Amino acid sequence: MKTSVVLNQENLSSVLSNVKVPNYNRDEIITSIVHIGVGNFHRSHQAYYTDMLMEQFGVTDCGICGIGLLDYDRKIYNILKDQDGLYTLMVKELDGTYSARVIGSIVEFIFAPENPLAVIEKIAHPDIKIVSLTITEGGYNLNEATGKFDFSNPVIIEDMKNPRSPKTVFGYLTQALKLRMERELGGITIQSCDNIQGNGDVAKKALTDYIKETEPDLLPWFEENVSFPNAMVDRITPVTVLEDKEILKEEFLIDDQWPVVSEPFIQWVIEDDFKAGRPVWEKVGAQFVENVIPFENMKLRLLNAGHTLLGMLGALYGYDTIDEAANDPDFEKFLVDFMDIEVTPTLGDLGEINLKDYKKSLVDRFQNIYIKDLISRICSESSAKVPIFLLPTIKDQITGKGNISRANFVVAAWCRYNDGVDENNKDYEIKDAMSDRLIRAAALSHKDPVEFLKIEPIFGDLIENKDFVESFTIALEKLREKGVKNCVQDINATETNLS
CATH class of the missing domain: 1.10.1040.10 (N-(1-d-carboxylethyl)-l-norvaline Dehydrogenase; domain 2)
Structure with a gap:
């Protein structure tokens, strides 16, 4: 009886042939995307599209650096660190059958509470073209009734007092964009992947309000050099349960501490507004449109x-x-x-x-x-x-x-x-x-x-x-x-x- 393989880069060659694994050289991947909020949905959606692009078309300049902002993110950080950024995506078909694919597009991960400056420096790196977000509907800190940024939020108040040791996405982005301006780097795109109507517009509104209050001198550069394309994302991705991990271990002989399970359906419709270029995700099924x-x-x-x-x-x-x-x-x-x-x-x-x-x-x-x-x-x-x-x-x-x-x-x-x-x-x-x-x-x-x-x-x-x-x-x-x-x-x- 065969034993399961602990998922990491070294063991990829031992994974069963009925599981797709990254055949590209992950050591050669250039990181150009920083993603904040590495949850199950990101791993079943954007990271999956990016992995397919690397696998099918040999694209090497769209690696993802995951960022965990919250103490809650320590678990996924530790697991992906143990697994060299690899994880398994299990797709459950309507007939009950499974397919499994090891995703390799997340090539770096930074746990922000341990090293805030590393996150700021990463976003400010010249190679970074896109900062993408899955921070949930409530993460944009806007009052639903008034549409205004909530400056009474205690964590926001703390970020305003300690700008070099931020805790929120707004604090990190503001300081990183300030560095990009000071270093005369090119533009960048902030790409929301959350379930919000006009998610790019919402992200822009929230960050603009924060910058106006905290770093007003940054505003002209920000308005000229940062874009916020709206996007529609879709793939039902439930919480991973113990049974999923056991099925993966028994049927595919992979020991993965946190696999992702999703339905087969997937959709990503994006406004084509990227300041520093973008991956050719349309080659693997994404749709680029003028109005989303x-x-x-x-x-x-x-x-x-x-x-x-x-x-x-x-x-x-x-x-x-x-x-x-x-x-x-x-x-x-x-x-x-x-x-x-x-x-x-x-x-x-x-x-x-x-x-x-x-x-x-x-x-x-x-x-x-x-x-x-x-x-x-x-x-x-x-x-x-x-x-x-x-x-x-x-x-x-x-x-x-x-x-x-x-x-x-x-x-x-x-x-x-x-x-x-x-x-x-x-x-x-x-x-x-x-x-x-x-x-x-x-x-x-x-x-x-x-x-x-x-x-x-x-x-x-x-x-x-x-x-x-x-x-x-x-x-x-x-x-x-x-x-x-x-x-x-x-x-x-x-x-x-x-x-």
């Missing part, structure tokens, strides 16, 4: 909002994974009607995109029983997700006097979710930067449902819309009285699918 907004709207309002919908309803009913909720006939119909009746009218002209096929593919992806995407992951940090994924549809439908009953029901379900217990009296943790405020507002909503809508950073002035407030109030009261399943069945029975 239609693609963003489609993905955020359908896929991401659909995830949130299934997460909230599924959590209340007692499901653990998204596929369980998506394969529930009542929740499936509710999801399909939400996409057809409430979201589709807000999307506008999508050109050659076949929206009907795209929506059908989403349902299939959600229902993939082999992608056990945890509902707890989808529901985490919802205070940053709901304003981006769900509220724009509600606002557009209000403006167009369209239907908002399902979207409003999901908002009500989110309020009910913050009670912290499902309909089987099973407790769960509210994982959210605003958890204290959400839990308090949900508690107050038992007496007055409108209390939940008073969270101004999330809902802004929506509370002034009588139709929205009335619809939400009715939905929440029925939800607490009848339960999620009965309410969904009532909505499904009384409203016709208009697609």
